Amino acid sequence: MAAVKRKDWSRYGKWFRRILIDAGILDYRYPIKGCGVWLPYGFKIRRNVFQILRNLLDSTGHDETLFPLMIPETALAKESSHVGSFEEECYWVTHGGTDLLKIKYALRPTSETAIAPMLKLWVRSHADLPLKLYQIVNIFRYETKATRPILRMREVSTFKEAHTSHATFEDAEEQVKEAIIVYKDFFDAMDVPYRISKRPEWDKFPGALYSVAFDMICPDGRTLQVGTVHNLGQNFSKAFDITYETEKGEQEHIWQTCYGISGRAVAAVLTVHGDDYGVVLPPKIAPIQAVIIPIPYKNKAEQINKACKDIEIMLKKANVQVKLDLRADMRPGSKFYYWDLRGVPIRIEIGPKDIEQNEATIVRRDTLEKQTCKISGLVKTIQELMRTMMKDLRLRAWKWMDERVHRVDNLEDAKKLIARKEGIVEVLWCGNVKCGQKLEEVIGARVLGVPMDIEEKIDGNCVICGKTAADIIRVAIAY
RNA sequence: GGGGUCGUCGUCUAGCUUGGUCUAGGAUACCAGCCUGGGGCGCUGGCGGUCCUGGGUUCAAAUCCCAGCGACCCCA
Missing domain, CATH: 3.30.930.10 (Bira Bifunctional Protein; Domain 2)
Structure with missing residues (x-):
């Protein structure tokens, strides 16, 4: 999750x-x-x-x-x-x-x-x-x-x-x-x-x-x-x-x-x-992969903006799709929400503290975790972070889906799972069209079909007619 | 295919039951200015709505009726 x-x-x-x-x-x-x-x-x-x-x-x-x-x-x-x-x-x-x-x-x-x-x-x-x-x-x-x-x-x-x-x-x-x-x-x-x-x-x-x-x-x-x-x-x-x-x-x-x-x-x-803050885009499809947000304390604004521009150039050279958000009429907090909503994978914050340490603060969109890194190593850190993010997004998404594909051996459980909107239900089926259509009727969901992505020995009986099953069949409420 | 709910500034909404005080209120967004600045600061001013469209009822319609268009939900 x-x-x-x-x-x-x-x-x-x-x-x-x-x-x-x-x-x-x-x-x-x-x-x-x-x-x-x-x-x-x-x-x-x-x-x-x-x-x-x-x-x-x-x-x-x-x-x-x-x-x-x-x-x-x-x-x-x-x-x-x-x-x-x-x-x-x-x-x-x-x-x-x-x-x-x-x-x-x-x-x-x-x-x-x-x-x-x-x-x-x-x-x-x-x-x-x-x-x-x-x-x-x-x-x-x-x-x-x-x-x-x-x-x-x-x-x-x-x-x-x-x-x-x-x-x-x-x-x-x-x-x-x-x-x-x-x-x-x-x-x-x-x-x-x-x-x-x-x-x-x-x-x-x-x-x-x-x-x-x-x-x-x-x-x-x-x-x-x-x-x-x-x-x-x-x-x-x-x-x-x-x-x-x-x-x-x-x-x-x-x-x-x-x-x-x-x-x-x-x-x-x-x-x-996606999540409550809006969209989360995998870096591969994000129009903007990293957004730079200056935290321009008064009397340091110029220095900070310059540092931001330097980073922008550095990232562009490294082929990172980057956006520098210099809007003066918006506070940093608002910008965070603005870009979170749009799913930009990585946020780079540059404030006085960062400048002092010659660092940047980096936040990843999927977990909103913060870290700092030296500006000299920024490109490498960001590229690595994007890879980590993609890996984590994949694991999370597949885990979420796998938890919503259920195998049951009787109609009652199948019905319950469908009624509770629990995702896909797999049951055994004899292969007969009439049984398949009756299954849709009884469960109140659509037959998606027979799995093409799993190899498995079928051992059991059709949940409708009780005859020897020929296949697994997937059922779900479909859009 | 069947049933239901709904349509008000860009967005979210108050008002509709019981027609009149609505010249339609608020929030947000947007614009100008001041002030700020590490997760939506605050203040001041401003912009913005033929109340979905068309017809009907009425002295009077955002409010009631009919039709159309559009949106959403549920069932098959």
């Missing part, structure tokens, strides 16, 4: 909405339901978060592209289970000027059907495969449920979607594995803990063979899906007739995967590390 208390933590929803505005991350008061404005500071966090993802994808052979926002109805409708799920959820462009369009256009709810017609043109032979594309774009969904800032928007302003094409089913399976590793690396980089589950048949992506999802747990015990990986099989390639010529000269339909991560990843990192 954090050294900094989370006394208001049960009212997580309220906390989250407050920090979005107060910390200058997202303003959701835009006059259209489910739309929000990324504010400058939040935009920087968002950019850092998605840059990590971008780097991971680039380094694993993915190429970034940009497809049009609009998808013609004729394309969206080609894969039947896909359109069935999305047509009610789309925003439709029906007019150009005052002319009624003969074929209406959807604002992309996701881009499989935008990409498919182009793949048909691009993929000619086995030599073109694998083809691994991605884009970071906005998507639109006409949500009928209550919208929530970042968590459920009608315009998802940040959506990284990767779309890959392969020659064989096996290659696609390998790609799913790679995608899972990429996502693990991504969340690990931000110290966000997760569980990986194979979604049940009835909750997979429309048009997929199967779906794998990353879930985290929010402070209120609900889970938040933060990433998904889908094996699409040949569903789309057959619907769009995307074929390639094999080495033997035969035409075969391609095998596809897709996987996505949205702005929820930003919500996740804010949620996991």
